[in-house]
Amino acid sequence: MGDLSDGDLRLTRRLRQLPFPLALILGNHDRGRDRSGELLRQQLALVKDVDCGWGRLDLDPLPLSVVGGRPCSSGGGYYLSQAVEAVYGPVTLEQSAERIVAAAALVPAEQPLVLMAHCGPSGLGSDPSSPCGRDWKIPAVDWGDQDLALALDRIARTRVPDLVIFGHMHHQLKRGSGLRTSLMRDRRGIAYVNAACVPRSGVNDQGETLLHLSWAEFSGRRLSHLSHRWYQPDGTLVHEELLPDNEFLAC
Ligand SMILES: [Fe+2]
Numbered sequence: 338m339g340d341l342s343d344g345d346l347r348l349t350r351r352l353r354q355l356p357f358p359l360a361l362i363l364g365n366h367d368r369g370r371d372r373s374g375e376l377l378r379q380q381l382a383l384v385k386d387v388d389c390g391w392g393r394l395d396l397d398p399l400p401l402s403v404v405g406g407r408p409c410s411s412g413g414g415y416y417l418s419q420a421v422e423a424v425y426g427p428v429t430l431e432q433s434a435e436r437i438v439a440a441a442a443l444v445p446a447e448q449p450l451v452l453m454a455h456c457g458p459s460g461l462g463s464d465p466s467s468p469c470g471r472d473w474k475i476p477a478v479d480w481g482d483q484d485l486a487l488a489l490d491r492i493a494r495t496r497v498p499d500l501v502i503f504g505h506m507h508h509q510l511k512r513g514s515g516l517r518t519s520l521m522r523d524r525r526g527i528a529y530v531n532a533a534c535v536p537r538s539g540v541n542d543q544g545e546t547l548l549h550l551s552w553a554e555f556s557g558r559r560l561s562h563l564s565h566r567w568y569q570p571d572g573t574l575v576h577e578e579l580l581p582d583n584e585f586l587a588c
Contacts (some may be wrong), residue, residue: 338455339364339408373419392436402450403452404437404441407484412506420460434484454506456481459480463477549567
């Protein structure tokens, strides 16, 4: 879900070499400090076969596709950086939402409806610990993407999305205030996972190296499992945090 690096193309090239189906959306950090859009164009050229931004990507041979939100979002409602405008033009919030809605309409009925964005939607709460809550500045506000929220509302009129995956808002809150909520389901039944566990690897109290993955499983169209998982490098599962069964939002 983006922020692969601060604009370093080497990691993007390595990701492209992974030997399995891949869907990717770029984050605000992936344009580096370049405002001209040139670095963003280089990133997009590298990921063009796996980029789902503002479109639908088929994860062939899996019976799954991913609908992408607005590329390179930095959250905060709706804002396009100079680099994004240089590459994509002055896209309005309404146009952005409609691109996402149009892409979702292309997902076959027999497949789950999965959306991936760099920042999550607005509407998931305005506390510092909300999935997209601003925790680095007082007052805390809902820092989610308004175009994504609008798109989800429109998509849900005909088909309720199964899963929305995003990053950008780190799990660890500022000033040692704990962790943000990163797994939830709203009253429509849409499941959300904020996958921004930063850093993705570390050492626990027992001295074990652990690697984080956000993990979703589907049974046909139905989302059957959603969790954060921490693995040892040999693939041993050490710890799992599950989507709470009864955690619903007002929306
Ligand atoms: Fe980000």
